[in-house]
Amino acid sequence: MREATLVPEMTLIESVRETLRMEMRRDPDIFMLGEDIGPRGGVFLASEGFVDEFGEGRIMNTPLAESSIIGIALGAAVNGMRPVAEIQFADFVWPAINQLVGEAARVRYGTNGGKFAPMTVRVPYGGGVRGGLYHSQSIEVLFAHTPGLQVIAPATPWDARGLLRSAIRSNDPTVFLEHKRTYRLVRGEAPDREYTEPIGKADVKRAGSDVTLVTYGLMLHYSLQAAEMVSQSDGIETEVVDLRTLRPIDGETILDSVSQTGRAMIVQEDTGAVSVSSEVAAIIASEGFFDLDAPVNRVTAPEIPPMPFSPLQEAEYMPSPEKIAASIRRLAEV
Amino acid sequence: MREATLVPEMTLIESVRETLRMEMRRDPDIFMLGEDIGPRGGVFLASEGFVDEFGEGRIMNTPLAESSIIGIALGAAVNGMRPVAEIQFADFVWPAINQLVGEAARVRYGTNGGKFAPMTVRVPYGGGVRGGLYHSQSIEVLFAHTPGLQVIAPATPWDARGLLRSAIRSNDPTVFLEHKRTYRLVRGEAPDREYTEPIGKADVKRAGSDVTLVTYGLMLHYSLQAAEMVSQSDGIETEVVDLRTLRPIDGETILDSVSQTGRAMIVQEDTGAVSVSSEVAAIIASEGFFDLDAPVNRVTAPEIPPMPFSPLQEAEYMPSPEKIAASIRRLAEV
Amino acid sequence: MSESPSDIAVEAELSLPSGLTRERLLGAYKTMCLSRVLDVRIWTLNRQGKAAIAASAQGHEAAQLGTVLATDPTRDRYLIYYRQLTAMLALGTTPTEMLMQFLARDGEILSAARQFPLHGAHPRVDLFSFSNVVGTQLPQAVGVALADKMKGRDAVTISFFGDGAASQGDCHEAMNFAGIHKVPVVFLCENNRYAISVPLEQQMPVDSIASRASSYGIPGIEVDGTDVVATYEAVKEAVDRARSGGGASLVELRVERLLPHTTDDDHTRYRSKEDIERIASMDPLPITEAMLKRQGILDQATDDEFKEWARREVDDATDEAEATPFPPVGDMYEKVLESDAGGNSRA
Amino acid sequence: MSESPSDIAVEAELSLPSGLTRERLLGAYKTMCLSRVLDVRIWTLNRQGKAAIAASAQGHEAAQLGTVLATDPTRDRYLIYYRQLTAMLALGTTPTEMLMQFLARDGEILSAARQFPLHGAHPRVDLFSFSNVVGTQLPQAVGVALADKMKGRDAVTISFFGDGAASQGDCHEAMNFAGIHKVPVVFLCENNRYAISVPLEQQMPVDSIASRASSYGIPGIEVDGTDVVATYEAVKEAVDRARSGGGASLVELRVERLLPHTTDDDHTRYRSKEDIERIASMDPLPITEAMLKRQGILDQATDDEFKEWARREVDDATDEAEATPFPPVGDMYEKVLESDAGGNSRA
Numbered sequence A, B: 001m002r003e004a005t006l007v008p009e010m011t012l013i014e015s016v017r018e019t020l021r022m023e024m025r026r027d028p029d030i031f032m033l034g035e036d037i038g039p040r041g042g043v044f045l046a047s048e049g050f051v052d053e054f055g056e057g058r059i060m061n062t063p064l065a066e067s068s069i070i071g072i073a074l075g076a077a078v079n080g081m082r083p084v085a086e087i088q089f090a091d092f093v094w095p096a097i098n099q100l101v102g103e104a105a106r107v108r109y110g111t112n113g114g115k116f117a118p119m120t121v122r123v124p125y126g127g128g129v130r131g132g133l134y135h136s137q138s139i140e141v142l143f144a145h146t147p148g149l150q151v152i153a154p155a156t157p158w159d160a161r162g163l164l165r166s167a168i169r170s171n172d173p174t175v176f177l178e179h180k181r182t183y184r185l186v187r188g189e190a191p192d193r194e195y196t197e198p199i200g201k202a203d204v205k206r207a208g209s210d211v212t213l214v215t216y217g218l219m220l221h222y223s224l225q226a227a228e229m230v231s232q233s234d235g236i237e238t239e240v241v242d243l244r245t246l247r248p249i250d251g252e253t254i255l256d257s258v259s260q261t262g263r264a265m266i267v268q269e270d271t272g273a274v275s276v277s278s279e280v281a282a283i284i285a286s287e288g289f290f291d292l293d294a295p296v297n298r299v300t301a302p303e304i305p306p307m308p309f310s311p312l313q314e315a316e317y318m319p320s321p322e323k324i325a326a327s328i329r330r331l332a333e334v
Numbered sequence C, D: 001m002s003e004s005p006s007d008i009a010v011e012a013e014l015s016l017p018s019g020l021t022r023e024r025l026l027g028a029y030k031t032m033c034l035s036r037v038l039d040v041r042i043w044t045l046n047r048q049g050k051a052a053i054a055a056s057a058q059g060h061e062a063a064q065l066g067t068v069l070a071t072d073p074t075r076d077r078y079l080i081y082y083r084q085l086t087a088m089l090a091l092g093t094t095p096t097e098m099l100m101q102f103l104a105r106d107g108e109i110l111s112a113a114r115q116f117p118l119h120g121a122h123p124r125v126d127l128f129s130f131s132n133v134v135g136t137q138l139p140q141a142v143g144v145a146l147a148d149k150m151k152g153r154d155a156v157t158i159s160f161f162g163d164g165a166a167s168q169g170d171c172h173e174a175m176n177f178a179g180i181h182k183v184p185v186v187f188l189c190e191n192n193r194y195a196i197s198v199p200l201e202q203q204m205p206v207d208s209i210a211s212r213a214s215s216y217g218i219p220g221i222e223v224d225g226t227d228v229v230a231t232y233e234a235v236k237e238a239v240d241r242a243r244s245g246g247g248a249s250l251v252e253l254r255v256e257r258l259l260p261h262t263t264d265d266d267h268t269r270y271r272s273k274e275d276i277e278r279i280a281s282m283d284p285l286p287i288t289e290a291m292l293k294r295q296g297i298l299d300q301a302t303d304d305e306f307k308e309w310a311r312r313e314v315d316d317a318t319d320e321a322e323a324t325p326f327p328p329v330g331d332m333y334e335k336v337l338e339s340d341a342g343g344n345s346r347a
């Protein structure tokens, strides 16, 4: 996938906007709906300028009513359209769960394939943005648990473009999680063409022989920093696996890496109990057990509601590169 | 906790009804609300006869609107009442998630203790009742993940009584999961007094030295059957740990057992990916690793929406005593 | 000028709303007869332990027939819930196809027996019901209709729902959006005054669901749903409005649920004896029969013939459905996603 | 009989609704002045990088003051959202307490700086806001009021919400339940015609939110929310009704949001220049000032004194809040559950 002709660096939010625009131009069946996505361009400006180019008919400002946003997207999806719905912040996806997890996820199965729902739900999530309890949440657990959904959480502009394109073109409902902190923090280049990245495939973002570190989203970047830190300070080489897709989880890539390193850890921003990190640990404990030389280690948020508005407490809540590095060191020493 | 004076055997649903009645008599601040809980007595008859004893003011039939059932319960709870809300079937809890996971779970934390929500949400869940996709769901994952909630899933009348009493008397929001298939299937005795069982403590329901089997709900009974089967056929002795509480999960009891047996498996009715079984496996893989002689094994539902209406397919979907026994044998042989 | 009974009949005949011929009415009555016999049979199969559960359409037949008559099955779309047995028959679903749903047999057309009866998607008519979760179909119907509007198609979407569903937040959100965007949808409420055991006065503080239409800037009308002609007329007006770009409407059909909520229910727990006796007079079958006879559309011989035909059809269908095996177990692992690669259905 | 200006003033004075004295009105205006200065200061602190985010109450001051005046803070309950800065001041919250919310300082009264400003629970008044999720407070308010009804207390619950929240399913469900059970709640909508950037006509197909009250069998009234007296009068009637067992009401206060949605927003992206210019004339501060002067309740000296006082108060509060440290980091692990035993807050 990595190739010679690259477009110049852009931020993650730019890569999302660019991909949405290109897909909208390509396929007239795609339309977007959500709160403030019209003239406002969305609160993160993912659709800035879109209403001028595509008109109000394809860029629909909705009432403040998330359940109907997803329910209407679902109805349109089973009737020939390819909606891309925006939930303004992940914290506000809860009113829509019934339509998303209860309904959309089961349409294909429950109709024995008679209907299907090619819809993408974009969900800006995550913390480190002074968002307090209701603008910081990681909401991936329920989606990652639900058969019938695909769940994507890219960490780089390259992956965001390739995977958002895959999501929009997929004929199944896909939850596309965009980490808010990465929007402007993370820059990167990408192929200069309409490429896709495969849903369901993890990506080794850094090779290493001592420790396997599995992560996704913002934590990929903190983990890569931590990996550099321990490489320089201790000569520990960490293999960093970026899940990219949270449903289905790519057990194969994880197990391949663990079979080389014998040591595994998971880093996630979300709280730990019954989470994506639990599943990765469980996969390793059941399918990679005989490769393991040490306990599987998890670095997660503490078991408190995410996350305090107070800046020092917010910083304490988030796994930091330093905390991750300390964990890598401890694991390498076992 | 096990004592001499016992009330006669009753079914699980009878034990729930009895406990509700006794608690309602004890504390006038308790009231119940939900769909059809009035003269109908609830669709499972958990409140049969209650409206005659306690009146419509304390046994409130609500409109068909789950979000408001929980939102109203929450409002009443923070204003001095102790509501017990019934969600008619777990499958219909999704519209209420916003009020339950988004709001109730964070009231104490988000007000720094200024308000708190002593509310119990009873949720009949689970399959094996020819319920098809929308009357069979296991919905524990999201709740078990959420800081600020307590999640209870009893499997016996003894535990149902003791834990329901603890839930109602607790000053924090508690999701009380009642497995529908156990309602009439499972009978048992209980102490003849107002006893409580502690929230957050697992219970070893069968002692054994060869394999640790962690489970909850209906699967406890299937697991106990399986344990007897392999004991008689192969002399394998399975220690069966009943989680009883899914949040917080009692890691200590699990790890104690694994330290004796060196072999661990989890049996759950829910699908496996990112689930309670994942967390139990993760706890063992990180904190019990050096005790383990074999990979952690999981017996769960397949990754399809739960569960087909067709009877043969429904049977195939559910872990059976036979399947569990086969898994125990395999694990014991590793 | 004095009127003889036959004068009245002729006058009534002449006043049939446009599109509703005597022949269509007679055909509708025939379907009602079929629906009733089938409905009774399903209840029996449940009592025999063969059908796990059933919700009956008894009491709702005229409402559903009047509605379907006012639509065009070749282009319209129907989002149903579990009580539209009669509507499904009116839309050409065979009794065998219906019974295979209740008996969960191989080849069941809506969901391959994965779902409860009346859930899934129809292979010939654009009729579907994704779930049993009350009210969810309302925003979905708005989305379906929105897609038609976007694509410039002249299809109309009928969204069936009950009085119970009217309390759900989804109902409010759906109607509000439909009102804003004038989507071609008809919200079709079969108000039988009960959500399982909860009577209307415990569900809402107002008498009429149709009156809420004003909150959404759409027309709302309340109709006697035991009157197939009145139902037809009201729904037809709403369908025509939607088809011609006039947007959404709310039609409330007042009916009685003659039986308990489902085969699992016992309505004597919450309905008085008098009430249960009273509602028998609201049975749309004798009401329609009498109306058609008064109008000279139906004679006794034809009536007998219809009922005999219905019994034969249902007998044959029962035999056929019962002779069909359950679906192969392995089928349950299919069609979770378009491509199940990547471990999505790994056990 | 010709009327001199002072005659008019006297007449207006005499027509003050019961309970609203000239002194209370003057006090309210003083609080409005304080609110405005504080509001401007908070915006400045945001621009200085000190306050992470703020939603302004500018334009809503008269609506909030009129509302609070009509209630009894010693027994009533207030479920607010993020825009009730003025109401909080009117209920006795100090400017320092308010600024500590925006600056997330140790000792912040509502949530110990865990939450956004205006979220948490008040230690002295029964005022709270659990979350930032729009509309969730409406069913909660109904539950709060239900508890009072059950306990026979004469408290009234005021549930503040915006026009945006009116589209949520929760709004429908809450009002429906309140209508059925006649709970003592006042649904208090501050309709500023925008949900962030979405104008009213894209939010709903009707002009008036109050008109929806009829769907719930409760009285609904639309009032000019820049008129503190009219607001008082309407809210007072609703509060009295609730307190005397008459149940719920819906009061819609029409206001303008004078600034962008929050400090993160830029409303020139979606509001026309003319519109932004026009709404300046809807500023309740000069409107109230003029009204009070016309009525002889306020003179220029008092007005100057109020504004000077407000500036001093806010200056002092700013110093005090800025001098306060952030909360101790370790505090964040507390109060997840009553007892955190059992591993619930284990990291």
Ligand SMILES: Cc1ncc(C[n+]2csc(CCOP(=O)(O)OP(=O)(O)O)c2C)c(N)n1
Pocket: B035, B064, B066, B088, B092, C083, C132, C133, C134, C135, C161, C162, C163, C164, C165, C166, C190, C192, C194, C195, C196, C257, C261
């Ligand atoms: C969201 C949800 N809550 C509860 C149920 C359980 N339930 C099934 S049908 C029903 C009553 C529905 O009443 P109504 O909408 O009036 O339809 P009717 O059965 O009277 O035709 C209830 C409460 C459900 N299916 N979905």
Ligand SMILES: Cc1ncc(C[n+]2csc(CCOP(=O)(O)OP(=O)(O)O)c2C)c(N)n1
Pocket: A035, A064, A066, A088, A092, A095, D083, D132, D133, D134, D135, D161, D162, D163, D164, D165, D166, D190, D192, D194, D195, D196, D257, D261
């Ligand atoms: C459920 C939910 N969806 C979206 C948001 C993001 N959001 C915050 S305020 C707001 C607009 C609210 O408008 P309104 O209710 O009219 O209140 P106003 O800000 O105009 O006073 C939105 C969309 C939210 N907080 N909650």
Ligand SMILES: [Mg+2]
Pocket: C162, C163, C164, C190, C191, C192, C193, C194, C195, C196
């Ligand atoms: Mg009904």
Ligand SMILES: [Mg+2]
Pocket: D162, D163, D164, D190, D191, D192, D193, D194, D195, D196
């Ligand atoms: Mg507004």
